Amino acid sequence: MRVSERPLISAAAVAARVEALGCEMAGDYAGKRPLLLAVLRGASLFVADLARALPIELELDFIQARSYAGTRSTGSVALSRAEDLEVTGRHVIVVEDIVDTGRTAAALLERLHGLSPASLALCALLDKPSRRVVEVHPNYTGFSIDDHFVVGYGLDCDGLHRNLPAIHVMEA
Ligand code: 5GP
Numbered sequence: 351m352r353v354s355e356r357p358l359i360s361a362a363a364v365a366a367r368v369e370a371l372g373c374e375m376a377g378d379y380a381g382k383r384p385l386l387l388a389v390l391r392g393a394s395l396f397v398a399d400l401a402r403a404l405p406i407e408l409e410l411d412f413i414q415a416r417s418y419a420g421t422r423s424t425g426s427v428a429l430s431r432a433e434d435l436e437v438t439g440r441h442v443i444v445v446e447d448i449v450d451t452g453r454t455a456a457a458l459l460e461r462l463h464g465l466s467p468a469s470l471a472l473c474a475l476l477d478k479p480s481r482r483v484v485e486v487h488p489n490y491t492g493f494s495i496d497d498h499f500v501v502g503y504g505l506d507c508d509g510l511h512r513n514l515p516a517i518h519v520m521e522a
Contacts, residue, residue, distance in 0.1 A: 353501060357516035359493055364475075364503055364517065367492045368396070371473065372403025375443070375490060383407045384441040389458070390414045392447030395504035395512070396475045396492075400445060411435065415458050427457035435465065442467040443490075447505050448476040452486035459486070476500065476517070493517075 375384075383406075388397035390412050401410055414430040442462060449455050455472055462470055473490035480497050501507045502514030511518070 351507065351520045351522060353511060353514070354519040354521050357502070357518050358495065358498065358500060359517040361503075361515035364492070364515075365399070368399045369403050371490055371492060372400060372405075375400075375473070376404050376406050379404075379408070379441060379443075380406055382441045383409065384443050385409045385411060385437060386443050386445055387435070387437070387462075388412050388445040389447070389454075391512070392504050392506070393445045393475070396447060397445045400473070413458075415454050427454055427461070429458065429461055435462075437462055437465045437467045439466065439468050441469045441471075443471045443473055446472065446474045446488075448478065448500070449474045449486055449488055450478050450481045452482050452484035455486045455488075456484040475503070476505075 386408055416428045446455055471489040474488040475492040477488055477491045477494045478497055498519040500517050500519055501511035502517045504512050506512045507520050
């Protein structure tokens with residue numbers, strides 16, 4: 351497998367879309383002091399730019415979600431430091447790198463919902479709707495893409511390529 355030479359989504363297009371998402375979210379959350387809850391590690395670069403594109407008061411926290419292998423039907427997801435999260439009564443925006451089958455996001459949203467936030471939204475940089483197994487509809491989406499395995503801008507392949515400034519496809 352190798353990284354496509356030409357990006358699927360250029361760094362400039364990513365930057366412009368993140369700015370636009372920031373404007374839209376700032377309008378929706380003005381005065382609400384939302385909690386951006388970014389899912390490690392893939393959303394780390396995205397949330398760093400998104401937070402700076404939001405000209406409103408907000409808080410930023412991180413969570414790690416690991417899908418256990420062999421739990422295909424339920425999408426059982428282990429959350430690190432879920433017990434430390436102070437989301438009750440907060441306007442929570444989960445920031446994900448990519449929604450693929452939807453299992454991770456669905457499980458995460460269900461767990462967070464159980465902690466009684468004031469509101470709960472999902473913002474995904476990338477969405478692969480054709481791969482969906484569990485129904486999940488991000489409230490904010492950067493880009494909808496076809497069924498490719500992508501890397502860059504925080505997304506990895508075996509730990510590599512997170513630092514690429516654009517989104518690339520892994521090619522055979
Ligand atoms: P889901 O639970 O929606 O199937 O998958 C969620 C996780 O799978 C994402 O947060 C991401 O870590 C990983 N994933 C899914 N598709 C891709 C992809 O195209 N590239 C990379 N790097 N990770 C992906």
